[in-house]
Amino acid sequence: MSGRSQRGASLILCSLMLLMLGGSVLALRQITLARPEARLQDVLYIPSSKALKRMSLGYNGLLADIYWTRAVQYFGWNHKHKAMSYPLLYPLLEITTELDPHLIVAYRFGATFLAQEPPDGAGEPERAVELIDKGIKANPDDWHLYYDLGFLYAMNMGNYEAAEKAFDSGSKLPHTHPFLKILAADMAEHGGELETARLLWETTYNSTDDPGIRSNAMRHLQALDVDETVPKLEDLIRRYREKTGIEPTSFFELVQAGWLRRIPTDPLGMPYKLLPDGTVQVQDPEAWSFIRRGLAPKGTSESPQKP
Amino acid sequence: MSNRLGAIAFNTFREAVRDRVLYNLIIFALLMIGSSLLLGQITIAVQKQLLINLGLTAISIFGVLIAIFIGIGLVSKEIDKRTLYTVLTRPVQRWEFIVGKFFGLVGTLVVNAGLMTVGFFVALLYLMHGLVRSDLSILAAVYFILLQFLIVTSIALLLSSFSTPIESAVLTFAIFVVGSFSEDLRSFAEAAKGAAHYITMAISYLIPNFSALNYIASVAHGEAIPGNIVLLNTAYAILYAGSAVCAASLIFQNRNMK
Numbered sequence: 001m002s003g004r005s006q007r008g009a010s011l012i013l014c015s016l017m018l019l020m021l022g023g024s025v026l027a028l029r030q031i032t033l034a035r036p037e038a039r040l041q042d043v044l045y046i047p048s049s050k051a052l053k054r055m056s057l058g059y060n061g062l063l064a065d066i067y068w069t070r071a072v073q074y075f076g077w078n079h080k081h082k083a084m085s086y087p088l089l090y091p092l093l094e095i096t097t098e099l100d101p102h103l104i105v106a107y108r109f110g111a112t113f114l115a116q117e118p119p120d121g122a123g124e125p126e127r128a129v130e131l132i133d134k135g136i137k138a139n140p141d142d143w144h145l146y147y148d149l150g151f152l153y154a155m156n157m158g159n160y161e162a163a164e165k166a167f168d169s170g171s172k173l174p175h176t177h178p179f180l181k182i183l184a185a186d187m188a189e190h191g192g193e194l195e196t197a198r199l200l201w202e203t204t205y206n207s208t209d210d211p212g213i214r215s216n217a218m219r220h221l222q223a224l225d226v227d228e229t230v231p232k233l234e235d236l237i238r239r240y241r242e243k244t245g246i247e248p249t250s251f252f253e254l255v256q257a258g259w260l261r262r263i264p265t266d267p268l269g270m271p272y273k274l275l276p277d278g279t280v281q282v283q284d285p286e287a288w289s290f291i292r293r294g295l296a297p298k299g300t301s302e303s304p305q306k307p
Numbered sequence: 308m309s310n311r312l313g314a315i316a317f318n319t320f321r322e323a324v325r326d327r328v329l330y331n332l333i334i335f336a337l338l339m340i341g342s343s344l345l346l347g348q349i350t351i352a353v354q355k356q357l358l359i360n361l362g363l364t365a366i367s368i369f370g371v372l373i374a375i376f377i378g379i380g381l382v383s384k385e386i387d388k389r390t391l392y393t394v395l396t397r398p399v400q401r402w403e404f405i406v407g408k409f410f411g412l413v414g415t416l417v418v419n420a421g422l423m424t425v426g427f428f429v430a431l432l433y434l435m436h437g438l439v440r441s442d443l444s445i446l447a448a449v450y451f452i453l454l455q456f457l458i459v460t461s462i463a464l465l466l467s468s469f470s471t472p473i474e475s476a477v478l479t480f481a482i483f484v485v486g487s488f489s490e491d492l493r494s495f496a497e498a499a500k501g502a503a504h505y506i507t508m509a510i511s512y513l514i515p516n517f518s519a520l521n522y523i524a525s526v527a528h529g530e531a532i533p534g535n536i537v538l539l540n541t542a543y544a545i546l547y548a549g550s551a552v553c554a555a556s557l558i559f560q561n562r563n564m565k
Contacts, residue, residue, distance in 0.1 A: 010560050013402060017553035020546045025512045027543035031519045032493070034535055066491075073494045 049098030064100030071096055071106070075113045079120070086122035089113060093131055097138070104142060107135030111148055112216070115156045120289050125156035143177055146170025147207075150180075151200055154187060163187045179203050198224050222267035223290035226282060230293035233264060233272060233280045241278065250274055266294075311399050312407045319411020320418075323377055328415060331369045335423050338365055339430035358434055359445060359527040362427040367452045367523070369423070370416050371483060374456050377415070378463025379475040381408040382559065402556035409464055409552050416456040424449050441529050447537060448526040454544035458515045459483060461551035468558040486517040515547055 053060050071092040078086055093110040097103060113121050114128035132149045139145060150166035153159040167184035170176055183203065186196055198221065205217035240259055241247055251274055254260040263271050270283040272294070282294040323329075342361055382405070385391035394404060424446075431445075432438060462482055466475035485492070489511055496507035520540055522532055 006560065009400065009402060010557055013553045013557040013560065017550045017557060020550035020553060024543055024546035024550060027539055027546055028512060028516055028519065031516070031536065031539045031543060034533070034539060035519075069495070070491065073491075073498060076498060077494070 049095040052095060053099055060099045064096050064103055064106075067092060067096040067099060068103060068106050071110065071113075082119040084118040086113070086118075089122050090124065090127050090131075097131070097134060101135075101138035104135065104139060104144065107131055107139075107145060108148055109212075111152060115152055125152055128152050128156070141173055141175075143170045143173045143175070143180060144207075146173070147177065147180060147183075147203075150183060150187070151204070155197060155200060160187045177203075177207055179207070194224055194228055220290050223288060223292075225267045226288065226291045227293045229264065229266070230272070230280045230282075233274075234278065236260070237274070237278045237280070247276070247278070248274065249276070311403050312410065315394075315399070315404060315407025316409075316411035316414060319381065319408050320414045323373075323412065323415040326377075328373055328377065329419060329422075331373065332419065332422055332426070335365055335369060336426050339426050342430065355431070355435055356527045358427075358431060360523060362423075362430065363445070363448055363452065363523040363526070366420055366423045366427065366449065367455065367521075370420055370452060370456045371459050373419065374412065374416055374459040375463050375476055375479045375483075377412055378460045379467045379472045379479065381412060381464055382467050383472050401560045405464065405468070405556045405559050406552060409460060409548075409555075412460050412464075413457060416460065417453060420449065420453055420456070441531065444522075444526045444529075444531050447532040448522040450537070451520045451522050451532075451540060454540055455517055455520045457544050457548040458486075458517070458520075458551070461548035461555070462515065465551045465555040465558075468555040468562070482514060483517060486515040487521070488518065489514055489516040490518045516543070520544065 052063065071089065074088055074092060075086065089110075093106060093114070096106045096110075100106075111128040111132050114131065115121055115123075115125040117123045129149065129152055132145055132152065135142075135145045136149065146166050146169050150163040150170065152163075153166060154163035164184050164187035167180045167187060171180035171184055183200065186199060201217045201220045201224065205214055205221065208214060208217075236254070236259060237248060240254060240257070244257075246253075248254055251260060251263045251272065255262060265271050266282050268284075268287060270287075273281045273283055275281060280294060281296060282288055282291065285291075285295050288294075339358075339362060342358055382391075385394070391404075395401065428438070428442075428445075431442070459479065463475060463479045466478050470478070492507065492511040492514070496504055496511050499507050525532070
């Protein structure tokens with residue numbers, strides 16, 4: 001074969017290779033579009049953690065990390081798309097913690113993912129408690145898990161008695177956080193109050209370096225600010241109306257009348273909205289995941305539409 | 308040209324049969340007969356599902372192993388035995404040699420998988436006392452397994468064109484494993500930011516996507532496979548395997564045989 005014809009053949013082969021490779025990428029993109037549900041659907045075709053543990057040939061630590069990453073991806077993807085249910089979340093977390101019972105992060109974050117109301121989480125606080133209980137059984141000396149358990153009982157289930165017990169058990173551990181004792185006492189006295197919730201979120205914020213947890217705690221603290229400020233403002237408007245007989249149409253009127261020092265703003269810096277009926281709402285309800293006050297009543301056009 | 312390609316492909320097939328490759332069919336037949344006899348007695352409600360999973364997984368694994376272990380020796384064996392020089396002294400282009408070898412091995416795998424599929428359907432018939440319309444989707448899953456073989460064979464051939472048989476075997480197997488997790492790889496790529504996102508995304512497109520070709524679990528659950536998926540997967544496998552065979556031919560074309 002002459003050098004020239006060999007070069008020609010090489011050139012043709014090279015072009016063909018590139019064309020086909022490009023074509024395969026395009027075909028794969030179409031396949032991905034045609035079956036979007038394939039993302040994590042296959043995960044639970046092996047739903048038994050015991051079977052998986054055996055199949056891992058002893059590399060269950062690595063497999064647990066992979067499953068934990070899958071759980072995070074699954075949660076993240078669904079959360080991003082404002083899913084209202086997370087059916088694979090608990091099985092994924094169960095498999096992860098079965099493969100590595102000492103993967104504390106899976107219990108802690110997993111419980112948060114499970115407990116928060118949709119679309120911020122799966123809205124399954126009972127399963128979150130189940131997961132943390134399992135974590136405590138496997139890691140009885142880790143105070144974080146008792147803290148999380150107490151937190152879940154108090155914040156997501158309103159069971160302050162159980163929360164007190166959890167905080168109290170955690171406070172008796174060696175190397176525990178001193179705040180658990182205070183939290184246990186606080187549950188007994190002031191369970192259900194906003195201040196208790198603030199204390200819990202502040203403890204969460206201060207007891208971790210993880211930016212994800214801190215940011216979540218900060219958002220909850222800001223939401224608590226809104227929940228506290230809105231009723232105060234509504235009360236102020238009611239008193240103004242009673243005293244002057246005038247229905248204020250804006251906060252500016254209250255500022256001019258000396259009832260407020262400045263236009264009130266939410267923790268994101270947006271001014272609150274004063275409605276004609278004297279109720280107060282946040283400007284952008286979509287920016288707030290955890291507030292209970294300051295939203296339009298459900299069913300009205302102003303209430304945030306969640307899928 | 309087609310005569311030369313056919314001759315090389317046929318000889319590759321004959322050589323594989325002579326190497327007792329089809330012996331795996333005996334193990335497969337025993338596995339199927341044993342399973343179909345046993346499953347009815349030891350499990351409840353999932354006999355069919357289990358048999359489909361077991362049968363199709365066996366077809367896939369046997370085929371992939373054959374594709375790897377024969378694929379890696381297609382070129383090196385010819386060089387070691389010096390039979391390659393005899394072939395190349397004839398009016399055969401180097402790329403024809405590679406393409407012929409590829410088709411020879413793919414043919415072997417198709418015959419092998421075809422016989423296994425017949426055995427599998429006999430076992431299914433015995434277990435379920437009949438076949439239903441939805442069982443047709445099993446054939447589509449088998450077809451996808453054949454497409455997997457196409458890609459694995461092309462990769463084995465490509466790697467063996469420039470590395471030793473052991474390295475090629477390990478690498479091909481590693482690529483098969485990574486490619487089976489490529490949906491995860493894509494999910495990680497989507498979650499990553501900056502350079503990591505682009506690098507992972509590029510890798511996820513470069514590594515063959517075997518998970519897109521794996522419908523075993525779906526058909527075991529009686530799910531149908533959409534027609535557009537069959538077409539797209541076919542196009543994908545042919546294009547991907549084609550580009551790998553072109554790369555193998557290109558390397559072999561420029562390889563110094565002295």
